[in-house]
Amino acid sequence: MTFPPGAVQDDEPDGNSFALPAHVAGSGSLDQLAETARDYARAATSENTLTAYARDWAHFTRWCRMKGTDPLPPAPEVIGLYLADLARGTARGPALAVSTIDRRLSGLCWNYAQRGLPLDRRDRHIAAVLAGIRRRHARPPVQKAAILAEDILAMTAILPHDLRGLRDRAILLLGYAGGLRRSEIVSLDLHKDDTPDSGGWVEIMAAGALLTLNAKTGWREVEIGRGSSDRTCPVHALAQWLHFARIDFGPIFVATSRDGTRALDRRLNDRHVARLVKRCVRDAGIRADLPEAERLALFSGHSLRAGLASAAEVDERYVQKQLGHASAEMTRRYQRRRDRFRVNLTKAAGL
Template structure:
């Protein structure tokens, strides 16, 4: 990719060459200097570059760059070339609340995500940012020590909660059948909300699909493409057809007349038809929240507290918290590289099963 001129402090962030869409456009401009017989390869290379990250990631990186560029403009500082001292001041402003209009400090997680976004954008522009520089690394370490807090986790929905949530859905409508299948597959598979909606009926059926399902005699095999490669998730048949994820999926696919392409789609025509469009992962989060509230899950809390407790991750955490099997099987199902990560999802487990105090003789 050809280098781009550095924008000055007064330049609008929309014109920055670091925005993902502009990076692609810059590649298109540079390809004009290539021999004609290489233009096709250049187009394909741009497609591969865009496929290196998800649409959600690119959207987040775009918004984070806009935030940084706007801050630079207000401080009369140039965002290019990458300057560790400027970036160090930026993350300091976020931690102290000086980077936002409402003076509200950003969380450590938000600061780390924005720093990752800046790093990615600078790399795409051919001007890497040195995150190990003391202006960044030391300041970030101090921010973590000063403002770091345990992560706020979403409430896990347990089996009895899922059953109650299913009862809030209408079995006589396509939308109700679709939502039942999503809840059951998400819970039994321990799937992320993005993994649920990315499924196709079969292999290589759509360009935006990131996995597919295969229904077998004893259950269902879900093949998923993740950041670290492909993995397979086994979802066995349930003890009852009413709560069986495989039966729920078969019913939805049959009545919705879906034999190819995305599994979970928008219901159209006042609930009587099914369109070609794939659902978004935000719709899974809204489904979990809506049905958990309707089912009265965590009724001991206020309405506002309950609404903040549930999201798509509630299904994944629910499986990890309720599956009475060896931890390594849960770890494999969730696709975690370490048992420690799996334990973060376990809201309900016997934490003192191994009592080292008594084992040590006290």
């Protein structure tokens, strides 16, 4: 299927979506406000999500070229065929997971909306195909393994005591004790409003550290108390890193010089956390009973977050608050070891 002559095929979203209407005379101040509005609109979506949506659009436009059709304007019939192709798999690549297909569709909807061409994902050509894909191919979510207390101690023990080791030890302990997402860890600044790309800041107090985070679910505070010893204390590890890295302003977790003797002013990417977790799992011999490839696939940056939920033996609502979950059910998904039958409805019903 091809679209009428003159159909636009740009590869980038329309940058004029926040331009002045045609009947409004432009001026310096109004043009400046339009640019400000565009900046705020870009800030509404995280960089990682924007990157994923850009890849989704690139994949779809390439698929359209291969099939002899056009990506613009949006055609629900074509989108339905694209989703079916993703689900069946081909010799060029395996079938995608249902969650990935759903994400791809969200990426297309976002890209079309930026071009002023909304796509109705409830259209029968899309909704029926997606419902069939879910019914036939949906599987329970694959969860990453939790890093438990004994694991985190083994992982931090193998880190050297140089500048990089101090930084990575603070990342692991703070991420574990705070139940933090990897993006939340690396977006921390030392003080409020230190940098434009800050995702929160830290206050170190006598009893612990208070983190104020601008997370995906909104602003929240995370309280991290001091540990039972300096060796295992996340607050002590953070203070040690800040002291020896001579950081008194801006991003907390930054890159180091090639020789490892100086802290640079470049904020770490969140992928560093994932790589750090996998490297330490391997070097510390965590789950050494498994083949290395399977073992590394089992753990990720999210394993720190699942570790706190699984290991903290306190009332569930405190864990829920720390993780910033809206419901207890979401928190339970993170608890890899818990008494699932503590409440026995069979007995309670008289059987």
